[in-house]
Amino acid sequence: MDFIERIFGVAPDGGDGTTEILYIAAVLAVLAMVIAGVWLRRRAAVRRR
Numbered sequence: 001m002d003f004i005e006r007i008f009g010v011a012p013d014g015g016d017g018t019t020e021i022l023y024i025a026a027v028l029a030v031l032a033m034v035i036a037g038v039w040l041r042r043r044a045a046v047r048r049r
Contacts, residue, residue, distance in 0.1 A: 001017035013019040
């Protein structure tokens with residue numbers, strides 16, 4: 001997990017991969033929130049019928 005080092009040529013975490021894991025976790029959290037929001041809106045729309 002050193003894509004930041006390969007792409008930008010810097011190692012903000014000293015090369016241990018912590019920054020990359022945090023970025024991936026943040027993207028997954030945002031994705032989960034978006035999916036949950038869509039699911040809740042669809043569920044609410046079905047209940048209104």
